[in-house]
Amino acid sequence: MRIIGLTGGIASGKTSAAHLFEELGAAVIDADQLAREVVQPGEEALAQIVASFGEKVLNPDGTLNRAALGEIVFADPAARRTLEGITHPAIKKRAEEKLERLRQAGTGTAFYVAPLLFEAGITSRVHEVWVVYLDRETQIERLMARDGLTREAALSRIASQMPMEEKRKLGKIVIDNRGSREALEAQVRRLWREEIADRKPGRG
Numbered sequence: 536m537r538i539i540g541l542t543g544g545i546a547s548g549k550t551s552a553a554h555l556f557e558e559l560g561a562a563v564i565d566a567d568q569l570a571r572e573v574v575q576p577g578e579e580a581l582a583q584i585v586a587s588f589g590e591k592v593l594n595p596d597g598t599l600n601r602a603a604l605g606e607i608v609f610a611d612p613a614a615r616r617t618l619e620g621i622t623h624p625a626i627k628k629r630a631e632e633k634l635e636r637l638r639q640a641g642t643g644t645a646f647y648v649a650p651l652l653f654e655a656g657i658t659s660r661v662h663e664v665w666v667v668y669l670d671r672e673t674q675i676e677r678l679m680a681r682d683g684l685t686r687e688a689a690l691s692r693i694a695s696q697m698p699m700e701e702k703r704k705l706g707k708i709v710i711d712n713r714g715s716r717e718a719l720e721a722q723v724r725r726l727w728r729e730e731i732a733d734r735k736p737g738r739g
């Protein structure tokens with residue numbers, strides 16, 4: 536099974552691109568989604584987060600208060616590393632399980648969508664890396680609009696990741712998402728045809 540790592544900066548359009556590949560028939564595993572699964576009530580990672588950050592990162596119903604935890608970790612690199620030390624092993628384990636299931640199902644190509652593919656050193660687990668690229672100003676605008684963040688909060692999230700210009704240089708393929716949604720879709724369709732369907736007929 537060929538595993539393509541799909542990465543890019545925050546709000547670059549990874550999820551949007553992945554959905555388009557999925558519509559074309561690709562298998563997709565999304566690290567952000569796994570990150571949500573591993574902190575559900577009852578999961579070991581949630582207990583560890585509470586032990587490290589206190590009850591203030593919980594909602595009254597016992598679920599993780601993501602906004603409260605986000606405010607802490609995107610303002611404090613040491614706190615972010617603590618959180619990553621808890622969540623990343625659990626995310627990686629779950630990703631391996633999902634990849635194994637896809638492999639057993641005879642999947643040809645799977646996308647592993649992960650914002651921190653380079654930062655977390657997961658590149659060795661994928662066969663190639665594709666990067667969704669965006670210029671900084673559009674990135675700030677889309678991030679503020681999607682998450683309702685102030686410019687300052689958006690900038691601190693962006694600063695917690697490897698700069699987009701660096702990520703761009705590391706991609707085997709760069710998907711340019713500065714343009715419209717239609718332009719993104721056109722690139723995805725072309726890549727699907729040229730890089731996946733024509734190379735390996737059949738499902739993803």
Ligand SMILES: CC(C)(COP(=O)(O)OP(=O)(O)OC[C@H]1O[C@@H](n2cnc3c(N)ncnc32)[C@H](O)[C@@H]1O)[C@@H](O)C(=O)NCCC(=O)NCCS
Nearest residue numbers: 544545566567570601604605608618619622650651695696
């Ligand atoms: C801090 C948390 C609770 C904030 O939750 P929130 O719902 O606001 O954001 P969400 O999880 O949807 O992430 C949005 C984007 O933030 C960026 N981001 C998330 N975690 C990190 C991080 N540790 N470092 C840098 N950027 C990050 C990514 O680009 C991600 O796509 C959450 O992001 C989290 O648990 N992060 C730690 C786990 C992690 O590293 N996830 C990234 C996938 S491996």
Ligand SMILES: Nc1ncnc2c1ncn2[C@@H]1O[C@H](COP(=O)(O)OP(=O)(O)OP(=O)(O)O)[C@@H](O)[C@H]1O
Nearest residue numbers: 545546547548549550551650677681714715716719
């Ligand atoms: N070409 C585009 N034109 C306009 N808006 C777009 C375009 N592509 C994506 N968006 C919007 O930009 C925002 C970020 O896109 P998306 O959520 O796909 O990014 P992401 O890389 O998965 O982000 P994150 O790292 O935070 O998970 C979303 O609100 C999405 O709808």
